[in-house]
Amino acid sequence: MTRDLSTPPVIPSGLLAGSPQPTLPAAQGRLVLRPWTAADAPVFLSAYQDQEIRRWHTRRPSSETGVREWFARYRQDWEQERGAHWAVARSGGEVLGRIALGSLNFDDGTAGVGYWxxxxxxxxxxxxxxxxxxxxWAIEKIGFHRLHLDHSTRNHASCRVATKSGYRLEGTKRSAALHDDGRHDMHLHARVREA
Ligand SMILES: CC(C)(COP(=O)(O)OP(=O)(O)OC[C@H]1O[C@@H](n2cnc3c(N)ncnc32)[C@H](O)[C@@H]1OP(=O)(O)O)[C@@H](O)C(=O)NCCC(=O)NCCS
Known part of the structure; x- marks a missing residue:
């Protein structure tokens, strides 16, 4: 397909899909970010019974079969360079959380982040x-220029996580998201590659 942009892509197509999704060590090796496996389906499903996760995440699986379908889409996302999804686990042990990149834009070198x-x-x-x-990893190894995330202005813990991880607050998107209890203003944070 012809590319009609005057600027070269920040990230060349095929850079992600050309290799298997990596496992990333975190917290001085105490944690790992690793791809989801079918065996994680029960703990993934159970996460969505938690009131705080339900409060901030409206997209939820309803069964272990549904979770396995999500995991299949996660693999396709990597293969088709649409997203990247990791379990956050103790090194060699239990799953503690989830983190993902979405809204990948290789032309601008941008992506969005979500977690629980x-x-x-x-x-x-x-x-x-x-x-x-x-x-x-995304900025230094892959070459993204800017990563962004948003959270409800009422989600103070997520605001702290973003700020502590180098995502500066850029502003408030008024009435930008619909949650179970109605519309929420959303903080926009971003971490930009340092020159
Ligand atoms: C937000 C969430 C991911 C944080 O995970 P976590 O592993 O506990 O985060 P960390 O331990 O790295 O940091 C939590 C920070 O939030 C702060 N925090 C926790 N609860 C808070 C609250 N009610 N008000 C203000 N700050 C709060 C902690 O004090 C800490 O900040 P500090 O180091 O300055 O003290 C987790 O609480 C969660 O999954 N919540 C439900 C789902 C969710 O909110 N997902 C994000 C949607 S944008």
């Missing part, structure tokens, strides 16, 4: 470690 952490693992820096590791 299981209730029992919260408050120990898991989200901050995972987000920092993922961001460094």
């Amino acid at each position: 952490v299981l209730p029992a693992a919260r408050g120990a820096g898991v989200a901050t470690s995972a987000l920092t590791t993922l961001s460094e």
